[in-house]
Amino acid sequence: MSTAAISVEHLHVSYNGVEAIRDVSFDLGTGNLVGIIGPNGAGKSTLLKAMLHLIPRDRGEISFLGQSIKALRKQIAYVPQRSEIDWNFPITVLDTVLLGTYPTLGWFRRPGKRQRERAYSCLEQVGMADFQNRQIGELSGGQQQRVFLARALAQQPELFFLDEPFVGVDLTSEQTIIAILKEQQANGKTVVVVHHDLSKANDYFNKLLLINRELVSFGEVQDVFRPEIMSQAYRGEFSFMRELGVSI
Amino acid sequence: MEFIHAVLNYGFMQKALITAVMVGMICGVIGCFIILRGMALMGDAISHAVLPGVAISYMLGINFFIGAVITGVLTAIGIGFVSQNSRIKHDVSIGIMFTFAFAIGIILITMMKSSTDLYHILFGNVLAVRPSEMWFTLIIGVIVVGCIYLFYKELLISTFDATMSAAYGLPVRFIHYLLMTLLTMVTVASLQTVGIILVVAMLITPAATAYLLTDRLWVMLYLSALFGMLAAVGGLYFSYVYNLASGATIVVTSTVMFFLVFVFSPKQGMLMKSIRKRQQRERVRGQALNQ
Numbered sequence: 001m002s003t004a005a006i007s008v009e010h011l012h013v014s015y016n017g018v019e020a021i022r023d024v025s026f027d028l029g030t031g032n033l034v035g036i037i038g039p040n041g042a043g044k045s046t047l048l049k050a051m052l053h054l055i056p057r058d059r060g061e062i063s064f065l066g067q068s069i070k071a072l073r074k075q076i077a078y079v080p081q082r083s084e085i086d087w088n089f090p091i092t093v094l095d096t097v098l099l100g101t102y103p104t105l106g107w108f109r110r111p112g113k114r115q116r117e118r119a120y121s122c123l124e125q126v127g128m129a130d131f132q133n134r135q136i137g138e139l140s141g142g143q144q145q146r147v148f149l150a151r152a153l154a155q156q157p158e159l160f161f162l163d164e165p166f167v168g169v170d171l172t173s174e175q176t177i178i179a180i181l182k183e184q185q186a187n188g189k190t191v192v193v194v195h196h197d198l199s200k201a202n203d204y205f206n207k208l209l210l211i212n213r214e215l216v217s218f219g220e221v222q223d224v225f226r227p228e229i230m231s232q233a234y235r236g237e238f239s240f241m242r243e244l245g246v247s248i
Numbered sequence: 249m250e251f252i253h254a255v256l257n258y259g260f261m262q263k264a265l266i267t268a269v270m271v272g273m274i275c276g277v278i279g280c281f282i283i284l285r286g287m288a289l290m291g292d293a294i295s296h297a298v299l300p301g302v303a304i305s306y307m308l309g310i311n312f313f314i315g316a317v318i319t320g321v322l323t324a325i326g327i328g329f330v331s332q333n334s335r336i337k338h339d340v341s342i343g344i345m346f347t348f349a350f351a352i353g354i355i356l357i358t359m360m361k362s363s364t365d366l367y368h369i370l371f372g373n374v375l376a377v378r379p380s381e382m383w384f385t386l387i388i389g390v391i392v393v394g395c396i397y398l399f400y401k402e403l404l405i406s407t408f409d410a411t412m413s414a415a416y417g418l419p420v421r422f423i424h425y426l427l428m429t430l431l432t433m434v435t436v437a438s439l440q441t442v443g444i445i446l447v448v449a450m451l452i453t454p455a456a457t458a459y460l461l462t463d464r465l466w467v468m469l470y471l472s473a474l475f476g477m478l479a480a481v482g483g484l485y486f487s488y489v490y491n492l493a494s495g496a497t498i499v500v501t502s503t504v505m506f507f508l509v510f511v512f513s514p515k516q517g518m519l520m521k522s523i524r525k526r527q528q529r530e531r532v533r534g535q536a537l538n539q
Contacts, residue, residue, distance in 0.1 A: 052415050073417030080411045089284060089408050090463050099405050103416040108398060135463035161415070 003066045005030040005159060005190035006051065011060030013043070013050045020046045021057075022214040028192075028207070030065070030158075033185040035195040035205035039234050042212040044194045045081070045163050052076065052161065064159060072159075074103040077152035079162040082144065087137035093147050094132040097123050100154030115154075122150040127176060142173025149177055153184075160184060160191040167196070178204050201225060251485050261488070263382045264374045268480035268498065270389045271434075271441040272450065276476030277396055278434050279455035280469050281427060284407050288452050289339055290324070293346035294428065295435040295447040297323035299353025302369060302439070306360060313384070313436050320432030321425070323349045372443030372495035374484065381440055388437040392430050396469070399426070404465055441480070442495035449499040450476060457506045460516040475505055 004027040013021035020043045028034060036044045049055045051062050053069055064072045077100070100122070101115040111119075123129045126146040136144060145165055152160055160181065166174050181191050185206070195201060201208060201221070208224040210216040212233040217224045224230075254261045282291045301319030305312035323345050331341035357366045368376070396403065406413040406423045414420050431451075438447045458471035483498025490497075511518050 049411075054411060054414050070417070073415070076415055078412045078415035080409060084411060085409065086284070086286075090459065090465050090468050091404075091408060092463060095464070096408075099408070099412070102401060102405055105401070107402070110401060155416070 004028055004063075005032070005065055006192070007061075007063045007066075008051060009061040011047070011050060011062065012058040013046055013055065013060075014058055019213065021050060021211075024060075024211065024215045026209065026215065026218045028190065030190050031185060031188045032207050033181055033191045033193070033205050034207045034209055035193050035201050036209045036211065037195055037198065037201055037233075038211040038216070040196075042233065044196075044211065047211060048161055048163055048192065048194050052078065074155075075158040077155045077157040077160050079145075079148045079152050079160070079165055081163045082141065082168060085144075087144070089136070091136060092132065093128060093134050093136055093139070094119055094123060096136055096147055097150045097154050100151035103155055118156075119150075119154050122153040123147070125153060126150045126180065140170065140173075141168035142170040145169050146173050146176060149180060153180070158189060160189060162191070162193045164194050164196060166200075198230075251488055254488060260375060260377070263377045263379065264494075265481070265484055267377045267382045267385050268374050268441050268484050268494070269477045270385050271438045272454070272476030272478070272480035272498070273473045274389045274392045274434050274476075275438060275447070275450035276454040276458075276472035276474070277469055278392060278427075278430055279451040279453075279476075280458065280465070280472050281396075281403055281407055282431065282451050283455045283459065284465075285427075288448070289342050290327070290428075291431060291435075291451040292448040293327065293342045294320045294324060294431050295438075295444050295451075296346045296353075297349040298432060298435055298439075299350055299369065299444060300356055301353075302436075303353050303356035303360065307356070313433075316436040317429065317432050319349060319353075320435065321429060324425070324428040324432075368443070369439055370443050370445050371493050372439065372441050372446070374441045374487070374494040377440050385437045385440075388433045392434055395426065395430055399423070400466075403427070442498055443493075446495045446499045449502060450479070453499070453502045453506050454479060457502075457509045460509050460513045463515075475502065479505065 006028040008027075009025050011021055011024045012019070024047060036047060038044050046055065050057045050060070053062070062069060064076070069076075094116070097119040098111050098115060101111050101118060105111060105115070120129065120132065123132055126149055128143060128146050128150060131139060131143065131147075136147065139147065149162075149165070152162075162181075165177060169177070181193070185191055193205070195204070202225045205221055207219065208221050209218045210224055210229065210233050216233040217229045255265055279291070282288060298316035298320045301315035301317070302312045303315075304319075305315030308315075327338070327341050327345045330336055330345065331338045336344075354366070357369075402413075402418060402423055406418055406420050410420050434451070435444075435447050438450060442450055454475035455468070455472045457475045458468045461471055462468050479498050479502035482501035483494060486492060486497040486501065487494040509517065514520055
């Protein structure tokens with residue numbers, strides 16, 4: 001499968017000599033909505049960042065749509081964890097979405113009327129057009145995440161990467177976000193989401209990638225989301241999660 | 249007025265005014281990115297780190313700008329190296345490296361015997377600006393403003409969301425060192441006006457003042473430049489009329505503006521915040537009474 005949307009071979013990542021990701025390999029076709037799941041400290045965000053070459057890796061080949069990442073970077077939209085953003089930054093909602101058009105502009109060219117219109121329509125898509133002139137810190141967590149999704153849409157990418165998009169997000173926003181991601185999937189785009197809340201995992205994704213430092217399981221939701229497989233990754237934590245009412 | 253008369257009639261005053269205003273402007277502009285990137289301490293570090301470069305340049309008889317940029321950028325790299333390769337936190341690494349560079353600079357300048365030079369470098373003496381230095385400041389100003397104009401889009405996105413910028417292929421490290429280089433150039437240009445010790449105030453205070461007034465980066469850049477220039481004019485006035493060190497008067501003027509905005513800013517000011525807080529409390533209590 002050389003034309004896989006994402007192909008990862010033998011990925012190893014470490015922080016200061018301590019192994020964080022061990023020998024992860026998988027091939028993912030286009031048109032999938034994938035959840036990366038696993039216990040705390042399993043290396044979910046690390047895997048995401050290493051795939052995008054945002055952190056150094058010890059070994060491993062990664063290709064996107066059969067090409068190297070360099071050739072395809074502009075087709076990659078990334079939504080960071082909310083904690084990585086300075087919410088007091090002097091920027092409005094519309095201008096935040098407009099940032100999504102920057103990759104297509106290249107150096108020196110400024111966004112014009114066309115880019116503004118595209119940004120506005122993406123803002124409408126996530127239901128945030130009324131807030132276009134607000135400073136981003138004035139929004140709720142869910143609204144902020146919708147704005148960042150609009151920014152990713154404005155980039156018109158082939159691949160979406162979202163790092164814990166549902167943390168601190170209200171239910172309505174969560175539903176809006178997942179509906180839009182499913183729509184993108186239906187249009188043949190590839191969406192990768194780092195996700196920590198097991199209770200929704202089987203509704204949201206069609207594929208799951210379960211890791212705990214190494215790849216535990218990867219495949220269709222119904223094949224991965226099974227007690228005997230999940231317990232391999234969660235080990236001790238798992239029985240206690242079941243007591244909390246997480247149903248599998 | 250005595251001050252206006254001096255500006256109109258004395259060449260040294262005109263040069264001083266032009267230089268100070270330009271320094272106020274470029275410090276204000278570059279300062280916006282410094283404070284938004286959380287690099288205020290880095291600004292302080294770079295400004296101190298140019299001292300050994302200036303001293304070595306004097307010894308070798310070359311333009312002090314060259315030495316200053318070299319030691320400034322070297323210190324920036326050294327700071328990054330120490331914090332990335334040990335458990336030492338970034339601010340601690342900054343503290344170690346810039347005081348080291350500054351100490352080396354003081355030793356070099358004392359070895360060169362002349363202590364008046366040291367005094368001027370540390371505290372600035374804008375009234376003694378030479379024509380060559382004024383032109384030099386102008387060139388640096390053009391370079392800095394030009395770079396900010398050209399790279400505005402890239403500076404904005406990499407300051408706001410460095411991870412997304414890196415994900416789509418923007419060379420964020422290059423942009424960081426470009427900014428460090430510009431910062432060093434601005435610092436060198438400011439030596440005559442405010443001196444090494446107080447450059448950081450010109451970098452941070454006008455930008456922080458503007459930050460309290462707007463939610464748009466480009467407006468913040470203009471406001472910050474304006475506050476920087478006003479501080480320069482005001483400071484020069486007090487410096488001339490009361491015969492005080494220009495660096496100190498410029499910084500005090502700038503800080504007075506900051507506190508005015510800190511109290512009176514329509515959205516972020518203390519006054520409006522406390523009024524809004526009280527109104528809300530009365531509204532809630534009023535509703536409780538009506539129930």
